Amino acid sequence: MISTAFFEVEDYDLGLTLSSGQAFRWRWADGGWEGVVAGRWVRLESKAGGIRAASIGQIQDWRWLTHYLQLGVQLGEILKTFPHEDEHLRSAVKACQGLRLLRQEPWECLASFILSSTKQIVHIQQIIERLCLRFGAPVKVPAGHFPMYAFPLAKTLALVGEQELRACGMGFRARALREAAQRVATGELDLEKLATLDESRARERLMNLRGVGPKIANCVLLFAYGFPQAFPVDVWVRRALGTAYFPRRRLKQREVESFVRQHFGPQAGYAQQYLFHYWRLQGRGKRKAALTAGEGGL
DNA sequence: ATCCAGGCAGTCA
């Protein structure tokens, strides 16, 4: 059977949030978003005043979903902490109204971002889809719906050969994914325990993994553990910071870290997500415009 | 066809 629920929420752009490069498995289908959360098939639709959800089984307790979507977060309270005089951030917030941060499962988040390095978001989605199809447990879906699969367990991927992983299109990232799966499966890396550590200790643990540097570690700290000051710096955010705050000079990693914390404040991670999405969209627009104008890109 | 993507690790100065 299918259970449905309606959650009242303000300032929540579901589509923007689910497609903003923090989670990779959501698909738009017939006016809603479908995915797998906590091992369950889920369909979400944006409605006036809130979000309608549907899932399989007799569900009384929807906390697994409300927690994932972070429906209890008051976005207005977060935006209030942003620097008031920052016009770049203000533009980003205005352009991306209702953009939220999800609270994802640590293993899926870690594995996904290990697969993300120097990959475009559509590619990451493709790789993860193949990975789930090949190694994920089947998930109950509505009658007649195409089959869906859970994200593969660490203990499953730990036993998969590197060549089989590469067959999913992940290239050199296969080794890092396999090693991470093994460390998690053996308990050498305890992902539950990371939640009890402070931010820098947790980051240290994550960066012990091959293929996990500061950027990927910060993604996991922000998207899975909710450390509000974790600040992933990828190519887009680097561009945003460079042109907006450090015009006409190179910026060093250490310098970025101290600036970010001091400038963006206690919710720097949220600020990062706005800058990321805003600049990514702008960059694509510019490139497209430049190409049609015959200028040859950025 | 060339460039580049939610990077990282190894190497050399």
Place this chain on the structure above:
DNA sequence: TGACTGCATGGA
């Protein structure tokens, strides 16, 4: 420390 490079793959 800082700069440079190889790594796989596929869309634009």
